[in-house]
Amino acid sequence: MATADKTVRGGGFLLEEVTPDHVFTPEDLTDEHKMIAKTTEDFILDQVVPEIEKIEEHQFDISVRLLKEAGELGLLGADVPEEYGGIGLDKISSSLITEKFALAGSFSLSHGAHVGIGTLPIVYFGNEQQKETYLPGLATGEKIAAYALTEPSSGSDALSAKTTAKLNESGTHYVLNGEKQWITNAGFADVFIVYAKIDGEHFTAFIVEREYEGVSFGPEEKKMGIKGSSTRTVILEDALVPKENVLGEIGKGHVIAFNILNIGRYKLGVGCVGGSKYGIELAAKYANERKQFKIPIAKFTLIQKKLGEMAAKTYAAESSIYRTGGLIEDAFAALSDEEQQDGKAVGKAISDYAIECSLNKIFGSEVLDFVADEAVQIHGGYGFMSEYEVETMYRNSRINRIFEGTNEINRLLVPATIMRKAMKGDLPLLEQAGSLKEELMMMMPQEVEDEPLAQEKYLLENGKKIFMMVAGMAVEKHGEKLEKEQELLANIADIVSDIYSIESCVLRTEKAIAKDGLEKAKQKLLMTEVFSQEAFNRIEAIAKESLVAIEEGDSLRTMLSILKKLTRHTPVNVVAKTRMIAAKVIESEKYVL
Amino acid sequence: MNIFVILKRTFDTEEKIQIENSEIVDDGAEFIINPYDEYAIEEAIQLREEHGGEVTLITVGDEESEKQLRTGLAMGADKAVLIENEEIEDGDPFSTEALLGAYFQEKEIDIILGGNVAVDGGSGQVGPRLAEKLGINHVSSIVKIEIENGKATIERDVEGDQVTVEVSLPILVTAQQGLNEPRYPSLPGIMKAKKKPLEELDLDDLDLEEEDVEGKTKTVDRYLPPEKKAGKILEGDLDDQVKELVSLLKSEAKVI
Numbered sequence: 001m002a003t004a005d006k007t008v009r010g011g012g013f014l015l016e017e018v019t020p021d022h023v024f025t026p027e028d029l030t031d032e033h034k035m036i037a038k039t040t041e042d043f044i045l046d047q048v049v050p051e052i053e054k055i056e057e058h059q060f061d062i063s064v065r066l067l068k069e070a071g072e073l074g075l076l077g078a079d080v081p082e083e084y085g086g087i088g089l090d091k092i093s094s095s096l097i098t099e100k101f102a103l104a105g106s107f108s109l110s111h112g113a114h115v116g117i118g119t120l121p122i123v124y125f126g127n128e129q130q131k132e133t134y135l136p137g138l139a140t141g142e143k144i145a146a147y148a149l150t151e152p153s154s155g156s157d158a159l160s161a162k163t164t165a166k167l168n169e170s171g172t173h174y175v176l177n178g179e180k181q182w183i184t185n186a187g188f189a190d191v192f193i194v195y196a197k198i199d200g201e202h203f204t205a206f207i208v209e210r211e212y213e214g215v216s217f218g219p220e221e222k223k224m225g226i227k228g229s230s231t232r233t234v235i236l237e238d239a240l241v242p243k244e245n246v247l248g249e250i251g252k253g254h255v256i257a258f259n260i261l262n263i264g265r266y267k268l269g270v271g272c273v274g275g276s277k278y279g280i281e282l283a284a285k286y287a288n289e290r291k292q293f294k295i296p297i298a299k300f301t302l303i304q305k306k307l308g309e310m311a312a313k314t315y316a317a318e319s320s321i322y323r324t325g326g327l328i329e330d331a332f333a334a335l336s337d338e339e340q341q342d343g344k345a346v347g348k349a350i351s352d353y354a355i356e357c358s359l360n361k362i363f364g365s366e367v368l369d370f371v372a373d374e375a376v377q378i379h380g381g382y383g384f385m386s387e388y389e390v391e392t393m394y395r396n397s398r399i400n401r402i403f404e405g406t407n408e409i410n411r412l413l414v415p416a417t418i419m420r421k422a423m424k425g426d427l428p429l430l431e432q433a434g435s436l437k438e439e440l441m442m443m444m445p446q447e448v449e450d451e452p453l454a455q456e457k458y459l460l461e462n463g464k465k466i467f468m469m470v471a472g473m474a475v476e477k478h479g480e481k482l483e484k485e486q487e488l489l490a491n492i493a494d495i496v497s498d499i500y501s502i503e504s505c506v507l508r509t510e511k512a513i514a515k516d517g518l519e520k521a522k523q524k525l526l527m528t529e530v531f532s533q534e535a536f537n538r539i540e541a542i543a544k545e546s547l548v549a550i551e552e553g554d555s556l557r558t559m560l561s562i563l564k565k566l567t568r569h570t571p572v573n574v575v576a577k578t579r580m581i582a583a584k585v586i587e588s589e590k591y592v593l
Numbered sequence: 594m595n596i597f598v599i600l601k602r603t604f605d606t607e608e609k610i611q612i613e614n615s616e617i618v619d620d621g622a623e624f625i626i627n628p629y630d631e632y633a634i635e636e637a638i639q640l641r642e643e644h645g646g647e648v649t650l651i652t653v654g655d656e657e658s659e660k661q662l663r664t665g666l667a668m669g670a671d672k673a674v675l676i677e678n679e680e681i682e683d684g685d686p687f688s689t690e691a692l693l694g695a696y697f698q699e700k701e702i703d704i705i706l707g708g709n710v711a712v713d714g715g716s717g718q719v720g721p722r723l724a725e726k727l728g729i730n731h732v733s734s735i736v737k738i739e740i741e742n743g744k745a746t747i748e749r750d751v752e753g754d755q756v757t758v759e760v761s762l763p764i765l766v767t768a769q770q771g772l773n774e775p776r777y778p779s780l781p782g783i784m785k786a787k788k789k790p791l792e793e794l795d796l797d798d799l800d801l802e803e804e805d806v807e808g809k810t811k812t813v814d815r816y817l818p819p820e821k822k823a824g825k826i827l828e829g830d831l832d833d834q835v836k837e838l839v840s841l842l843k844s845e846a847k848v849i
Contacts, residue, residue: 031660032783035667039777074780087780520620588609592621 008327010352011418011427013503014464014496020511023504024092024326026318027512036093040075040100048104055107055228056392058220060188063110063230064144071141076115080123081341085136091329095270095322102274105396106228112271113184113229114138117264118145121193121205125248125256125343130207134191146189148180148208148234149257156409158195159203159254163236165196173240174198174206176214180234186217187230194234194241195253202251206241214239225395248343259347264404265357266328269321269364272400275393276314276364276371277591282390283307283375284589290380297378298586306374307585308530308578314591315527316535317360317367319504324356355417358410359497365400365407372397412486414493415471419482433472436465440562448569452518452525455572456506456532462566463499463536466543469562470495473550491546498535505531523593526581529572540567594646594740595700596637599693599707599719600630600665602658606712615815626661629708632768635775636738637706638669644740646703647671651696653678653689659791666786667778673791678806680796685808686718692806693719694726695799702729704745705765709734717767724765732758734769 008022029037047069051062070076078094080086094115101108119138122130122145137143154160163178176196183192192208192215208215218233248256284307287298297303331349332340339345350357372394376383383390401407422429448458474488482489505528512521540563547559584592604610605623612618626634637648650665650673652658662673676692678684697705705724710717717733724731736755737748743762748755750769778786796803825841827834842849 031663032787034660035664035778035783035786036780038664039780039783042777072779073777074782078780087784089780089784093780 009426010327011355011421013500014418014467015428015432018503018507020507020514023323023507023511024329025508025511026322027508027515028326029092029096033092033096036078036089037096037100039073040097041103043070043073043075044100044103048107052105052107052228056105058187058228058230060230063107063228064188066107067110067114067144068141070111071139076111076119076141077139079115079120080135080139084123084131084139086139091332092322092325095267095325098267098270099274102271103278105392106226108271108274109184109226109229110144112267113147114141114145114189116267117147117260118185118189118191118193120263121147121247121256121260122207123341124259124346125205126207129244130247131341134207138191143190144185144188145191145193146183146185146234147260148183148186148192148194150181150183151179152181156406158257161195161197161203163194163196164200165198165204165206165241167198167243168240171243173242174246176206176208176236176239176241178236180236182221182231183234184229184231186232186234187220192234193247193256194236195257196236198250203253203257204250205247205253205256207245207247208236208239208241212239212241224398225392226399255347256343259343259350261405262350262354262357263328265361265410266321266324266353268400268404269317269357269360270325272364272368273314273318273321275368275397276310276317279368279371279375279390279393280307280310280314280585281590282393283310283371283378284585286379286382286390288586288589290382301579303378304579304582304586305575306378308580308582310371310374311581311585311591312527312530312534312578313367313370315524315593316501316505316531317364319508320501321360321364323504323508324353324360327353327356355414355496356500358405358413358417359493359500361404362407362410362493363497363501365397368397368400408490411490411493414496415489416483418471418496419475429468429471433468433475436468436472440465440469440566443562443565452513453506453510453528455569456502456528459532459536459569460499460502460506463495463502463539466539466563466566467492467495467499469559469566470543470546470550473547473559477550485549488546488549491542494542495539498539502532502535523581523584526577530574530577530581533572533574536567537571594640594644594703596640596646596648596703597697597700597705598630598633598637598648598650598665598670599705599723600634600650600652600661601627601708601711601713602652602654602661603627603711603713610817612815612817615812617815624657624661626664627708627711627713629710629712629768629770631708631775632770632772633706633708633766634665634668634670635773636768637704638776639773640704640738640740641671649674651676651693653692655679662791663786664778666789666791667782668776669782670789672789675791675793676799677793677795680803681806681808682803683808683811684806685810686714686716686722687809688806689719690722690726691801692799693723695801696794697723697727702727702763704740704762705729707765707767709767709769720765720767727763727765729763729765730760731765731767732760733767735766736769736771738766738772 008018048066054062074087075097077086078089078097081088101111122134138145149158151161165174165176168175190210194206194208198204214237216235221231287303288296290297335345335349375390376394379388379390382388385391421427448455471492474482478485509521509524509528512524543563551559602624605625608622610617641648648670650662650670652662653676658675662675666673676696681688707720721731732747732749734750735747736750739746745760745764748757827837
C-alpha cells in the first residue's frame with residue numbers, strides 16, 4: 001500500500017521517524033476500493049436497514065437470508081482465496097466492507113463474527129482438506145461460521161479454558177466436553193471454531209459442525225445492546241469431532257487464538273470508525289432539525305463543540321486504523337502465495353503489528369463510545385427514547401470496549417509487547433533510552449516554525465521523548481516487577497496510543513496537503529490541530545501522574561522540570577478551531593473531509 | 594443482439610446543491626450513474642442474458658466519467674466508450690446528440706437504452722433527439738420490455754397509466770422507474786471491470802469539428818428555488834378567516 005520500499009516494523013513508530021509515503025491513508029483508496037465500499041453501503045442501506053427492527057427481535061432467518069445475499073455479492077469472500085471460492089482481495093478492501101457494515105447496527109456483528117474470527121482461522125491455519133471442505137460454503141454464505149473461545153470461568157484468561165478433548169478408543173474422534181459462552185452467531189451458525197485442551201493439557205483448536213452428536217445450545221442471552229446478534233452458549237457433551245478436524249497443530253491453539261484476536265481487534269477498530277461516522281451524521285442532522293429558543297440547536301456553540309470534537313476524534317481513529325490496515329496489507333503482500341495461507345507465516349506477519357492492533361481496538365472503541373454518548377446528548381431527552389436510532393447506537397457501542405480482549409487487557413498488552421520486542425532486539429528502545437537521558441538534561445526548548453503542521457510535529461517529537469522518559473523511568477524503577485504496576489502500564493499505553501494517533505493524523509494531512517493543496521485539505525488540517533493539541537495535553541497530564549508515582553524527592557523534581565521543558569509550547573486555539581470543524585459538519589450533515 | 598446503453602454521470606441525489614456565480618459547486622461532491630440510466634443498464638444486461646449478444650456503454654463527459662462506466666462494467670456490461678466533451682463550449686442536449694449521432698453512424702444497432710431523464714439537467718431530450726437523428730423508432734418512459742422476432746412489446750408509463758405498444762427493431766427506449774431493480778456491482782464484477790475494454794474518443798476520432806457540436810442554447814442564470822417560508826394558520830371566526838384568506842391570495846400570493 002505504502003509506496004516506499006522501507007517497511008515500518010510493528011511499534012517502530014515510537015523510535016523511527018516515519019514519513020507520509022510510509023503510511024496508507026483513506027485518500028489512497030483506488031476506484032475499485034470505492035466501488036466496493038459503495039456496493040456494501042448500498043446493500044446495507046437498501047436491504048439490511050429496513051429489516052433491522054425485525055432482526056433486533058431475533059428473527060434470525062432474516063439474518064441468515066441477508067448473509068446469503070451478502071455472499072452472492074462477494075461481501076463474505078474478500079479474505080478467502082480465489083481457489084477456495086472467495087475473491088482474495090487486499091486487506092483494505094475487506095476493511096472497507098467492515099466499516100460499511102457498521103451501518104447495519106447489530107447485524108454487523110453477525111457479519112463480523114462470520115467473516116473474521118469464524119472464517120479466518122480456517123483460511124490461515126486450515127489444511128488443504130479443511131479449506132476445500134469449508135471455505136467455499138463460508139465464502140458464499142451457504143454456511144455460517146462462529147468462534148467459540150470464551151467460557152464461564154475463562155474470559156481474559158483465555159488459556160485457562162476448562163473444555164477438554166480426548167481421543168476415543170478407536171482413535172477416530174475427539175470427545176469434547178465443556179461449555180463455550182456468549183458465542184456470536186450460535187443460533188444459526190453451521191461451523192464453530194472451538195478451543196479445548198486435549199487430555200486437559202494441550203490447548204487446541206477444532207472445527208466443530210452444528211450437527212455433530214453431543215453439540216447443543218443454550219437459550220438466547222438477554223443483552224444490553226447488539227440485541228440483533230445471536231448470542232448463546234455452545235454446550236459440548238461428549239461431542240464427537242472427527243480427528244481430521246483438529247485445526248492447526250495440537251497444543252498450538254494459542255497461536256491461532258492470539259493471531260485471530262489481533263486481526264479481530266484491528267477489524268473491530270475499523271467497524272468503530274464506521275459507527276462513529278454514522279453517529280456524527282445522526283447528531284448533525286438532528287442538531288439542524290431541532291429548534292429551541294426559536295433557532296436550530298446547531299447554532300449553539302456548545303453543540304458545535306461536541307460535533308467538532310466528534311469529527312476530530314473520528315478523523316484520528318480513521319487515520320490510525322487505516323494506517324494499520326496499510327501496514328498489515330504490506331506485510332501480507334510481502335508473503336508468497338503459499339505463505340499467505342500458512343498459519344505460521346501469517347501469524348508472524350500479523351503479530352508483528354500486535355501493538356498497533358491493540359491500539360486500534362482501544363482507541364476505536366473509545367472514540368465510538370464518546371461519539372455515541374455525545375450524539376445522545378445532542379438529542380436531549382429524545383436520545384433517551386427507543387424510537388430514536390441513537391438510543392440503540394449508545395447501547396450497541398458499549399460492548400466494543402469489552403470483547404476481543406477488554407480495553408484493560410489491551411492496554412497491558414501494549415507496553416508488554418513493546419518491552420518484549422525491545423528485549424528481543426526488535427526495537428532499539430533501550431539504546432535510545434540511554435542516549436535520551438543525557439539529551440534531556442541539556443535540552444533547550446525550541447522555536448516552532450509557522451508553517452502548517454510544524455507545531456504538531458514538534459508536539460509529536462516531544463511526545464515520543466516523554467514516552468521514552470516515562471517508560472525508561474518505569475523500567476529502571478520496577479524492573480521485572482513492572483508487570484505488577486498496572487496503572488503505570490496503562491498510562492504508558494495511553495501515551496503510546498496518543499502518539500500513534502497524532503502521528504497518523506499528521507502524516508495523513510501532510511500527504512493530503514502535498515497532493516491536493518492546503519485549501520482542499522483545510523478540514524483535515526483543522527482536525528489534526530485540534531486532535532494533536534488535546535492528545536498532547538493528555539500526554540502531559542498522564543506523564544506527570546506517572547512520574548509522581550515512580551519517583552520522589554529531588555529526582556522527581558528534576559524529572560518534572562524536564563517534563564515542563566518538553567511540554568512548553570503555545571497551544572492552538574482549540575475552541576475556535578473546533579467551531580470551524582463543526583461548521584462544515586453541520587453544513588454537510590455528516591463526517592466530511 | 595447489439596445492445597447499447599447511453600448514460601450520464603450525475604450528482605448523487607443525496608448531495609446538497611450549492612451555487613456560486615451561477616455555477617454549481619461540485620467540489621467534494623459524490624457522483625453516481627444517473628439513476629434512470631441505471632435502470633437502462635440493468636435492462637440491457639437482462640436482455641443480453643436472455644438473447645445473447647453484447648452490451649456497450651457510452652457516455653459523453655469528462656475523464657471522471659470513467660468511474661461511472663467502470664461501475665456499469667462491474668454490473669455486467671461488456672465494454673464501454675467515453676466520448677470526451679471537455680473542449681466543447683456551452684454543451685447542451687444538441688451537443689450530446691451530435692456526438693452520439695456521429696458515434697452510432699456506422700454501428701449495427703438492435704436496441705439503444707437510456708434513462709428517461711437525467712436528474713441534473715433534466716431535459717429528457719437526448720434519447721428522443723438521438724432516435725430522430727438515427728432515424729429509428731423510439732419509445733420513452735418504458736416500464737416493461739419484451740423482445741421476440743425482431744419486435745419489441747413495451748409497456749410505457751403515461752402519467753401513472755400504462756400503454757402497451759409494439760415496435761420493430763432497431764429501437765431506442767428510455768427507462769422509467771419501475772422497469773427493474775438494478776443489481777449491485779458485485780465484488781467479482783468490480784475486479785473484472787478493471788480488465789474490460791474502455792475506449793476513449795474525441796472530436797477528431799468522430800470526424801467532427803467544434804462548431805458541429807457547439808450548444809444551441811445558452812444558460813443565462815442558475816439559482817436555487819426560494820426557501821420555503823413557514824406556513825400561516827388563520828384564526829378568528831370562519832367568515833373573517835375566509836375574507837383574510839381571499840385577500841392574502843390576492844395581495845400576497847397573487848394567484849387570484
